[in-house]
Amino acid sequence: MFFGLDMDPFIISFKLAGITTLILFLIALPISWWLSQTKCKCKPFIEAIVSLPIVLPPSVIGFYILYALSYNSPIGGFFDEVFGIKLVFNFTGLVIASCFYSFPFMVQPLQSGFESLNKNMLEASYIAGKSKLQTLVYVALPNIKPAFLSAIIITFAHTVGEFGVVLMVGGSIPGETKVASVAIYEFVETLDYTNAHIYSGLMIGMSFIVLLGVYTFNRHQSHRLGTA
Numbered sequence: 365m366f367f368g369l370d371m372d373p374f375i376i377s378f379k380l381a382g383i384t385t386l387i388l389f390l391i392a393l394p395i396s397w398w399l400s401q402t403k404c405k406c407k408p409f410i411e412a413i414v415s416l417p418i419v420l421p422p423s424v425i426g427f428y429i430l431y432a433l434s435y436n437s438p439i440g441g442f443f444d445e446v447f448g449i450k451l452v453f454n455f456t457g458l459v460i461a462s463c464f465y466s467f468p469f470m471v472q473p474l475q476s477g478f479e480s481l482n483k484n485m486l487e488a489s490y491i492a493g494k495s496k497l498q499t500l501v502y503v504a505l506p507n508i509k510p511a512f513l514s515a516i517i518i519t520f521a522h523t524v525g526e527f528g529v530v531l532m533v534g535g536s537i538p539g540e541t542k543v544a545s546v547a548i549y550e551f552v553e554t555l556d557y558t559n560a561h562i563y564s565g566l567m568i569g570m571s572f573i574v575l576l577g578v579y580t581f582n583r584h585q586s587h588r589l590g591t592a
Contacts, residue, residue: 369562372539373547380455380530380543381523384462385470388519391463392470397500399471400478415468422465422528429461430533453535458543461533462523470519477511478504514578521574525567 395414399407417425433440433451443449451457481504489499505512527545534541536550544563551560 369559370547373542373544373563374566376455376539376541377524377543377545380458380462381520383459384466384523385516385520387459387463388466388470389516392467392474392515393500396471396474397478397504400475414471417465418468422526423532425465426461426529426532429457429464429529433457433460433533452533453537453541455534455540458530458534458541461529462526465526465529466519466523469522470515473511473515473518474508477508477515480511481507510581513581517574517578521571525571 399411399414430452431437435441435444435450435452440451443451449456451460485503485507486499489503490496494502524543525545526543527549530541530543531546531549534543536542536546544567548560548563548567551557551563
């Protein structure tokens with residue numbers, strides 16, 4: 365409790381966002397790099413698949429993830445029988461659902477950053493004998509700091525603000541799956557507008573600080589590069 369306020373939903377939200385952001389960075393990094401460099405004809409098809417969570421209603425995504433992870437499905441049944449892990453209405457299921465829902469918010473900024481790189485710089489790296497992996501890690505990533513920061517922070521903030529998907533897959537189990545957005549929904553349902561205002565105000569404040577940090581950093585980077 366903090367000044368009489370239950371902070372567990374915020375702690376769970378931040379924990380979920382942190383784990384999701386880390387997992388998505390590791391998954392999205394090679395995919396966004398490949399998308400930025402490939403000339404494959406299937407690129408638009410893959411980009412469309414990656415971007416689907418942006419346009420699909422959260423209820424649609426949540427429904428299919430819930431169906432795929434339930435113990436009646438092959439995936440959910442396998443984890444339940446072999447490992448004794450239930451993938452719905454627990455934190456593990458929330459992480460999986462969040463990874464699907466926030467995936468494009470990590471991929472697209474990284475891809476845009478890679479596509480903005482000077483091709484001559486990459487070619488010079490290859491000529492110097494560096495592999496594609498070395499070029500990605502030691503040349504490409506250090507030169508897309510604004511895009512990298514935007515991808516990390518926006519993915520984190522987007523995950524903190526999730527509602528529809530996490531409610532369908534995780535429900536509202538105190539101390540386990542009850543995130544801040546779900547807590548606000550329940551306050552409104554019970555007409556507890558005081559706590560709803562407090563929780564919502566905190567979410568607005570944190571979101572503003574995150575966005576302010578991103579724009580300030582990007583402006584600083586642009587100014588530094590312009591004066592270099």
